[in-house]
Amino acid sequence: MLAGISSFLATMYIIIVNPSILSQAGMPFDAVLTATVLLSFFCSLMMGLYAKNPIVVAPGMGMNAFFTFTAVKGMGISYQVALGAVFWAGVFFLILSIFNLRTYIVKAIPKPLRFAISAGIGLFISLIGFENAHFIIANPVTLVSIASFHNPIIITFLIGLLLTAILIVRDVKGAIIIGIVITTLLAIPIGRIWGDASAINFGQKTLVNWNGLIAAPDFSLIFQLDIIHSFKFALFPIIFAFVFTDMFDSLSTFVGLAEAAYLYDENGEPRNIKQSLLTDAVATLLAGILGTSPGTAYIESAVGIEQGGRRGLTAITAGILFLPFMFLSPLLSVIPAIATAPALIVVGVFMMKPITKINWAKMDDAIPAFLALVLIPFSYSITQGIIWGFLSWTIIKVFAGKPKEVSPALWVIDGFAVLSLIIS
Numbered sequence: 001m002l003a004g005i006s007s008f009l010a011t012m013y014i015i016i017v018n019p020s021i022l023s024q025a026g027m028p029f030d031a032v033l034t035a036t037v038l039l040s041f042f043c044s045l046m047m048g049l050y051a052k053n054p055i056v057v058a059p060g061m062g063m064n065a066f067f068t069f070t071a072v073k074g075m076g077i078s079y080q081v082a083l084g085a086v087f088w089a090g091v092f093f094l095i096l097s098i099f100n101l102r103t104y105i106v107k108a109i110p111k112p113l114r115f116a117i118s119a120g121i122g123l124f125i126s127l128i129g130f131e132n133a134h135f136i137i138a139n140p141v142t143l144v145s146i147a148s149f150h151n152p153i154i155i156t157f158l159i160g161l162l163l164t165a166i167l168i169v170r171d172v173k174g175a176i177i178i179g180i181v182i183t184t185l186l187a188i189p190i191g192r193i194w195g196d197a198s199a200i201n202f203g204q205k206t207l208v209n210w211n212g213l214i215a216a217p218d219f220s221l222i223f224q225l226d227i228i229h230s231f232k233f234a235l236f237p238i239i240f241a242f243v244f245t246d247m248f249d250s251l252s253t254f255v256g257l258a259e260a261a262y263l264y265d266e267n268g269e270p271r272n273i274k275q276s277l278l279t280d281a282v283a284t285l286l287a288g289i290l291g292t293s294p295g296t297a298y299i300e301s302a303v304g305i306e307q308g309g310r311r312g313l314t315a316i317t318a319g320i321l322f323l324p325f326m327f328l329s330p331l332l333s334v335i336p337a338i339a340t341a342p343a344l345i346v347v348g349v350f351m352m353k354p355i356t357k358i359n360w361a362k363m364d365d366a367i368p369a370f371l372a373l374v375l376i377p378f379s380y381s382i383t384q385g386i387i388w389g390f391l392s393w394t395i396i397k398v399f400a401g402k403p404k405e406v407s408p409a410l411w412v413i414d415g416f417a418v419l420s421l422i423i424s
Contacts, residue, residue, distance in 0.1 A: 001314075002308070004054075004309065005317065006173055007300065007317075007318045008317070009303070010176070010301075010303035011318070013176040013177050013340075014040070015040075017344065019032035020132075020337060021065060021128070022067065024069075025072040026078075030217075030329040031219070032221065032292055033218075033326070033333075034218050034291075034329070037326040038290050039286060040056070040319060042286065043057035043282065043283040045315070045316055045319045045320075047276065047315040048312030048315035048319065050278075051275035051312070052271075052272055052311060053263065053271060053272055053275075053276055053312060054301060054304055054310055054313075055253070055315055056298045056300070056319070057295050057297055057298065058295060059293050059294065059295050060246065060249060060293065060294055060295065061347050062124070063249075063293045063294045066241065066242070066245065066293075066382045067293040067294075068293075069380060070382055074383075075238065078226070080225060080226040081229050081230045083221075084228075085230045086225070086284060087230070087287075088227075088288075089239045089243045089246065089294065090281055090294070094285060100274070108410045108413060109413075110365075110368075110405070110410075112357075112365045112366075113393060114354070115354035115369065116372040116389060117373075117376070118249070119354055119373055120373040120376030121245070122348040122351025123374075124348075124382060125344050125345075126347075126349070126377075129340075129341040132338070132340070132341045133157040133342075134147055134153060134157075135157060135341075152189075152190050152195035153187075153207065156183065156186050156190065157183070157338040157342070160180075160342045163182055163183070164178075165342075167179055168346060176342075176343045176346065180335060180339045183338065184335050184339040187338060188207075190206065190207040190208070191204070191205040191206030201336070208334055208335075209334065210334060211330040213328070213330060214328060214331070216327070217327060218329065221290065221292075222290055224291055225291075236419075241382060242284070242294055246296055250277060250280040250297045253297040253298070254270045254277070257297075257299070257301060257302060258270035263310070283296060284296075304318065368390075368393035372385045372388065372389025375388050390410065390417050391414055391418070393406070394410065394411070
């Protein structure tokens with residue numbers, strides 16, 4: 001139970017960060033918060049009771065960014081259609097998990113590309129954090145530039161970022177959520193004592209505004225998904241990207257946590273891996289129904305594992321701790337974007353770890369990996385980074401005289417990638 005509390009403290013930032021990202025897709029903040037809490041509660045319970053693993057499940061970072069900035073804003077679809085795409089991704093992921101087809105897909109994707117995509121999503125999330133804090137702004141000459149430091153909003157954000165980083169370096173439990181709270185407190189004087197937030201806060205001079213403490217949960221997003229219009233060929237790249245990213249994110253999480261805690265079965269495989277992946281698939285399917293981006297296993301569960309969590313009770317405890325926050329949406333809506341921005345940036349740091357596993361001296365690996373890595377943030381699209389990573393890998397390997405390094409399944413994936421470019 002102590003381990004479950006530790007895991008919850010390490011992952012509870014998603015209660016605030018997920019609504020702050022998805023609300024930019026036009027979804028009600030309070031309703032997304034309710035959906036986030038419900039998904040985290042039900043699926044963490046399933047992970048503990050069914051898969052018997054000490055792993056917290058919640059809406060995934062990266063997936064929420066993909067949902068908002070690639071699916072809704074990038075492709076111009078409604079969030080209801082995007083929720084439908086999440087649902088269908090969950091259905092496909094569930095089928096792949098039940099019939100064990102995920103093994104073939106995993107083998108089809110070269111490891112350097114997996115590592116690069118993970119790191120690229122980390123860069124993308126960090127870019128969103130800097131943008132939400134208005135630290136990085138548009139510039140007609142150089143495309144982007146850094147904002148002026150003669151701004152209390154920027155100064156407050158930087159203090160919050162450095163403070164959060166110091167807490168993490170000092171290995172303080174719940175460092176991210178502590179950083180969010182302190183940054184929020186530091187932002188209270190903005191618009192009251194110094195500065196003016198009108199330009200970035202919808203005309204309101206103050207950045208932090210009290211809306212109350214407790215309110216009834218907002219269930220308005222439940223069953224708002226558009227199942228019919230989301231199951232179209234033009235949206236298959238979005239569905240595939242949800243499945244692909246969710247699958248490899250969850251697989252890498254399970255393998256990493258198993259390695260850290262020696263959670264292996266008698267065959268040397270991560271313990272109850274099929275049950276864990278089924279839980280992850282249900283989390284994606286249920287996310288579409290409840291009204292949030294796909295759920296996934298959280299690498300931050302390592303905090304609870306380090307505390308001694310080895311069994312399902314750890315995940316059950318963490319899941320139950322999410323529930324009270326369903327009634328605190330007015331309190332949590334107080335938190336401004338500059339307070340959650342440091343959390344996004346440090347999560348990006350965490351996601352950069354796999355980049356060290358790429359052999360940068362091997363150019364036929366390095367170039368496709370680099371394209372996937374940089375095109376995700378540069379194109380503001382996870383899908384584009386994935387597509388050009390796959391296509392460049394195939395072309396370079398073939399002309400380098402190494403066609404055997406392109407699996408038959410990857411050729412099929414390349415076909416879908418080309419089709420997605422044609423129809424987009």
